[in-house]
Amino acid sequence: MKNIKAVICGASGYTGSELLRILAPIPAVDVTALTSEQSAGKEVTALFPHLHTYKGVRFEPLIKEALLDKGDVFFLALPHSASQEAVEFFHSRGKKVIDLSADYRLRNPLVYELWYKINHRFPDALKQAVYGLPELYRDKIRNASLIANPGCYPTTAILALYPALKQKIITTEHIVIDSKSGVSGAGRKSDVAYSFCEIAGGFKAYGVAAHRHTPEIDQELSAIAGSPISVTFTPHLLPIARGMLSTVYAPLKDPGMSLDEVHSIYRDAYQDEPFADVLPLGKYPDIRNVRGTNLCQIGMAAAENGTLIVISAIDNLVKGAAGQAVQNMNIMFGLDETTGLGQLPVVP
């Protein structure tokens, strides 16, 4: 018996197609509508032939009133800024909303305006939004009606630093987050810069000292530390379709602290987490071992100079987007948190 009706707005991007892929085999969920402005009227399989279980299903335009009754939960995978109003519409009418854009992640609307160059028109809704990182906010998520699903880079950065910051074993100046992402992070679009020939065999940094995920990282790390943190964050573009790995550096307060002790702190922090996997010492994550899954794998080491190095890897489209959204849905609706998220990665 299906009992959760899910609507996906903005379903023609990679985040949308991943939501469709992950939700398909969950018996308790029924995808009742999916929208796309550009592809309204087209079949899902015209854009995504791999989603063959959706044969015959079509995208429709986002007509909010018409959709309202179709969903118990609304996944919004709209572009940033386009999401503001749709979120408020469904949420204010009593629906559970999981927003995968950045529109409800930054608690301070002024910071949002600074980085996104537009006003936030719904400060009341913003106040009710819960940052949907279950490892930090599971209890709030359980009772939330509006989830701001975290960005992919922030997910890797925060999970890599949370135990160390909480236990105050690192200094908060000189935190460096060097991140590398697969190309799907840029979305599904016609842009010569993301064409195969411009990416294959290459590797580069982008958005250096200017990426919009920086304030989101700062906000969450500051909340954990209880004091303002301003990180150095550099994203890079890997010549692979999906996966993300962040190498995070922070000076240990006590340079003589043993790595075993650090490792214990991480193990303890995540011992009950189904998707935060602290690897044994000496092992480091590889993107391919989390591809297609909701796992975040974490490894660590310490440099001779007393700098802690933490490495975290996720699938940017799963734990970094659609999978985390489903994890949040599971929590909000009282399902087993791992429902639909247990698949092993396809390797090689």
Add this chain to the structure above:
Amino acid sequence: MKNIKAVICGASGYTGSELLRILAPIPAVDVTALTSEQSAGKEVTALFPHLHTYKGVRFEPLIKEALLDKGDVFFLALPHSASQEAVEFFHSRGKKVIDLSADYRLRNPLVYELWYKINHRFPDALKQAVYGLPELYRDKIRNASLIANPGCYPTTAILALYPALKQKIITTEHIVIDSKSGVSGAGRKSDVAYSFCEIAGGFKAYGVAAHRHTPEIDQELSAIAGSPISVTFTPHLLPIARGMLSTVYAPLKDPGMSLDEVHSIYRDAYQDEPFADVLPLGKYPDIRNVRGTNLCQIGMAAAENGTLIVISAIDNLVKGAAGQAVQNMNIMFGLDETTGLGQLPVVP
């Protein structure tokens, strides 16, 4: 008229094949012999079909006495530790030697022994070795008879930091070097860990807090700064065959220093360098734009928190190995420094 006879020892690896590729079109150089223990007797084109101008040329075993008269310059692309004795043999008999192994890079034999777990048996030769990074040591190279050709990671790290350290605009604690290398850096070998299926679509760190290039980086940065530096260095493995990019972080002494000023310091430091290319502000290097060339491209930015970010990219087999060796040869023999190194990259 050919006037420089070149012998390549250990020519069956990628460093060797790149030496062959680069030397082939140089009229002033004649490759007279090339050795390989495993492939002695085989034709070059059996291993490297792309080197078709070497049709008929065969690898021979490394018999030092037999080779001695065949060369004016000896390129040694032997495994680490295997190079110690061969270097000393040719060098002590009056030949110019360019060693592409790590055996003569670390000035302090105790540091060498610590990291390579063997004694250095030729401390006298070691004293005469010049670290072959032309941007720092061109004058010494001109008169040297023994060159320790730099490692690929150190080349990116040192060129990224040299102007800032020399002008003392950064603090020397908290230097982080986050490096990403193509797979050819691991050499040409039978090892399931480097098989296509184990690498494709993946990305991971390796040698975390333990890579042997760390002391080489520390040595050279300390020499520039005039005080001991211990960096945090993390190498990663990119799913591409060649190319290397390092993202280097260091706190500015004056967090308010303008990026324009930093940029000028870099432009000035490298203005006469044929292969150190400081990009305009706002531009960052991409590995594909240096592939197959001897260029090191450098870009920079500053984080809001006052951390300087410098990004450098090279081809690990060219500026990181064979190309830099030829550049050193050119300097040692009074050729134009760019001889054989002017080819544009093949993009896409």
Add this chain to the structure above:
Amino acid sequence: MKNIKAVICGASGYTGSELLRILAPIPAVDVTALTSEQSAGKEVTALFPHLHTYKGVRFEPLIKEALLDKGDVFFLALPHSASQEAVEFFHSRGKKVIDLSADYRLRNPLVYELWYKINHRFPDALKQAVYGLPELYRDKIRNASLIANPGCYPTTAILALYPALKQKIITTEHIVIDSKSGVSGAGRKSDVAYSFCEIAGGFKAYGVAAHRHTPEIDQELSAIAGSPISVTFTPHLLPIARGMLSTVYAPLKDPGMSLDEVHSIYRDAYQDEPFADVLPLGKYPDIRNVRGTNLCQIGMAAAENGTLIVISAIDNLVKGAAGQAVQNMNIMFGLDETTGLGQLPVVP
């Protein structure tokens, strides 16, 4: 309640790891033992970190007597020729055996000896082997105790030609099968020829006019046609880890036959097949849409000169090996044929 005990012999290759991945979530199956000579004693996750649900499980040596009672079904993913005896051992003792090697595929032991250069020592067992291609032999498989699981290339070739040959709409001379395979088809091994650097960015044919899958293809096509067929078969190596696509050419007997008619014949032939998916006219398979799945997708066109072109794509490790083996197991044990094989591909 687990009721089928499965033993996997030769589980440290990619076929083995795929069997583990596919069997893991099937409630009705319990993997009770897995063997590897080279990796006996090691944990599964040491070789395959992505198979984290097998944490703590170890490979053991193949001691036939010790394994006998552990399994209801034995999957043998041993090298060719090594499989002969193990198959016979388990089979003659009443166990169901699914052999993923080539040892029991060729019905004529003389042909086997010609291509594999060894005798077949168990002609009686050979006679009982059923060729495990469900689309052709489902009824025989249901009652079989020994399955010769088809090769990956033959699976694509046979499924591409079966409807046309059965309906006798093509001539049987001049059949050309041009196949392209991902690198995982070569297995998991230390071999410089399959190292990342030797494969990336390349593409080539191999085994031209000499590949051992040729007699297997000839045998099965001849059986369908009822007359001897000798195909032209050329395999190529794609620079991707997994996936296989064959482009198959055969002259239509009636060059004026409409493509619609041909398409109907294919649709009819496979209408009840869960894993043979005939695409609409105008659509052609892409490897990425079947990756990680047991699907064979088939498209077709006709050249102006009256040649029929059929294109089939599979995942070489799934429908071309482990997935088809599980499909055979499902049939043999009366499970739903799609059990464990319903997962959507992870795209992009």
Add this chain to the structure above:
Amino acid sequence: MKNIKAVICGASGYTGSELLRILAPIPAVDVTALTSEQSAGKEVTALFPHLHTYKGVRFEPLIKEALLDKGDVFFLALPHSASQEAVEFFHSRGKKVIDLSADYRLRNPLVYELWYKINHRFPDALKQAVYGLPELYRDKIRNASLIANPGCYPTTAILALYPALKQKIITTEHIVIDSKSGVSGAGRKSDVAYSFCEIAGGFKAYGVAAHRHTPEIDQELSAIAGSPISVTFTPHLLPIARGMLSTVYAPLKDPGMSLDEVHSIYRDAYQDEPFADVLPLGKYPDIRNVRGTNLCQIGMAAAENGTLIVISAIDNLVKGAAGQAVQNMNIMFGLDETTGLGQLPVVP
């Protein structure tokens, strides 16, 4: 002393950038102007940072009158149909023109109109065009003023079949050409279908039984054979940026003909050709060994059923476009035919 002034029209695509790369180091050639409608006013290095020797050079709009005096030779890398008029303009005013579009390749304007859905407005110019495949038409090229530079697929197909057709050792029915191309063949454009995420890890056929290179192949093969030939041609898209390989099948007239004999015919046909390289028997081409070069490598085998298999590989942007254009220029201007085309491939 520069003595050939070259103008490149349509220089902002990959064919254009390759012309720039190849012409740069040729002392006898001076690139005096390059046009692009979309990028007029932009610097070459803004689009192609790897072409750093063109620093400061800008694209200009294609104003025919203004360009006329700037060139001795005009390379036209315009889209199909856009080239018709520009070719005629420069050619009728006494300039040498090398057209890299398809507009002057098909001798019969009716065939052109059938495949390109537009009229050919300059039948007189068309009559004067020489098909620029030097291995077939070197003498005509030497005296030509208008070259129709061959398509990439036809180059591989014709060079693979020319010796066999000329010596009449194969039947002309049942010729199958199975071709695989890197993505750069689709040009440099914003199109989600050619985005990295839609291509990476995939492989598929396209333009099945409908590709516009078919009539070009038929025309040239028919001319060699002296009788009409209609081939079966299927192009596929490889997940690599550049390179092309065709596997060509044709029944031997005498199925018992020895492969040695066939090989001799090929060796003889191409013995004086600088860029048609017939490999020793048992060796087959790999795209990576011709990447970035003007080489066409050719290998061959015979199936047991008497079908000849010929495999040819080129770089689609070099021998398949810009390199062949430069080869034609060299012939037309009496330069050494290999000028600018001697570079070894960068492998791995």
